[in-house]
Amino acid sequence: MDRYRIDSxxxxxxxxxxxxxxxxxxxxxxYMEVSPSGACNHRCTFCALDFMSYQKRYLDAALLMERLSExxxxxxxxxxxxxEGEPLMxxxxxxxxxxxxxxxxxxxxxxxxxxxxxxxxEKILGDMExxxxxxxxxxxxxxxxxxxxxxxxxxxxxxxxxxASRIRQKNGYNCTLGMQILLLPENKDEVVSLSELARDIGxxxxxxxxxxxxxxxxxxxxxxxxxxxYMHLRDALSGLNTKDFSxxxxxxxxxxxxxxxxxxxxxxxxxxxxxxxxxxxVWGCSVxxxxxxxxxxxxxxNTFKEIWEGGKRRESQNWFENNISAKECRINCRxxxxxxxxxxxxxxxxxxxxx
Numbered sequence: 511m512d513r514y515r516i517d518s519x520x521x522x523x524x525x526x527x528x529x530x531x532x533x534x535x536x537x538x539x540x541y542m543e544v545s546p547s548g549a550c551n552h553r554c555t556f557c558a559l560d561f562m563s564y565q566k567r568y569l570d571a572a573l574l575m576e577r578l579s580e581x582x583x584x585x586x587x588x589x590x591x592x593x594e595g596e597p598l599m600x601x602x603x604x605x606x607x608x609x610x611x612x613x614x615x616x617x618x619x620x621x622x623x624x625x626x627x628x629x630x631x632e633k634i635l636g637d638m639e640x641x642x643x644x645x646x647x648x649x650x651x652x653x654x655x656x657x658x659x660x661x662x663x664x665x666x667x668x669x670x671x672x673x674a675s676r677i678r679q680k681n682g683y684n685c686t687l688g689m690q691i692l693l694l695p696e697n698k699d700e701v702v703s704l705s706e707l708a709r710d711i712g713x714x715x716x717x718x719x720x721x722x723x724x725x726x727x728x729x730x731x732x733x734x735x736x737x738x739x740y741m742h743l744r745d746a747l748s749g750l751n752t753k754d755f756s757x758x759x760x761x762x763x764x765x766x767x768x769x770x771x772x773x774x775x776x777x778x779x780x781x782x783x784x785x786x787x788x789x790x791x792v793w794g795c796s797v798x799x800x801x802x803x804x805x806x807x808x809x810x811x812n813t814f815k816e817i818w819e820g821g822k823r824r825e826s827q828n829w830f831e832n833n834i835s836a837k838e839c840r841i842n843c844r845x846x847x848x849x850x851x852x853x854x855x856x857x858x859x860x861x862x863x864x865x
Contacts, residue, residue, distance in 0.1 A: 551624060561724075649700060650662075689713055693764075706750060714754070725797060
């Protein structure tokens with residue numbers, strides 16, 4: 511039921527750019543994550559980027575939109591707005607999303623949806639490919655404890671998402687609407703209820719995913735969680751799938767977490783993606799935010815073309831490929847499946863012609 515390949519990857523649909531990379535050519539990223547806001551209205555117990563300190567800083571919308579137009583011309587295909595803060599806290603996020611689409615770039619949003627008013631949904635849903643809402647529980651009591659916020663936020667999120675579903679249907683928008691829950695000991699008994707709730711308010715899917723320990727996170731309370739104890743949930747959840755709704759139980763990713771393993775020794779994914787933080791800094795990898803060795807430049811100081819074609823990025827990627835082992839990286843990082851794909855291309859088995 512994973513029709514969106516959330517538990518896999520989609521780089522195989524970009525063969526020309528992969529071939530250019532294999533042939534040593536300069537390529538521009540296909541996908542980018544952008545953090546419009548450093549501030550966040552929640553303090554989730556599982557937050558991977560708590561080390562960024564939820565700084566009250568916001569990307570300058572006019573400058574960002576100028577860079578968006580440029581990046582669209584350079585071949586960037588998609589942007590997910592999320593990052594170290596809550597993107598809907600940016601006062602001009604709707605205009606940013608609208609301009610992303612106008613620039614020929616697919617837009618998506620990861621949010622807690624507390625600020626997703628009906629007016630906001632009307633403005634942005636028509637220009638987005640998907641929106642994924644992080645929600646940690648099916649009851650407001652558990653939600654408040656996990657998100658470390660007030661219970662009323664849970665009611666607001668459900669109300670906002672039900673309204674977004676109605677607005678999408680009314681206007682004929684194609685934006686996919688989904689929820690995502692990080693499976694934790696505190697919420698394991700609420701996953702089925704949340705799936706039913708997501709289905710009933712018109713969501714397209716609920717993703718059930720494992721925790722992943724960020725090396726720089728202040729929190730490590732879930733670093734020893736074992737997902738073998740929760741595999742029985744898959745069968746219970748599969749019965750909730752319909753033609754319009756699916757539960758995407760990320761069993762493959764959970765197994766990799768439990769086994770603490772990966773089948774590649776080098777990360778090759780950096781040329782295919784990038785990250786812009788709320789201060790305008792362009793990073794090679796979100797696992798190493800704050801590490802100057804992974805800093806390519808700043809969009810306040812240079813165009814994206816200057817940054818991407820600059821010597822600092824080339825030096826950073828060359829150093830990374832030659833000095834960092836994948837064993838040092840975060841288990842189940844966002845580029846994990848892509849790295850497996852690229853590793854197999856770089857290191858083919860014998861007899862590849864016998865397809």
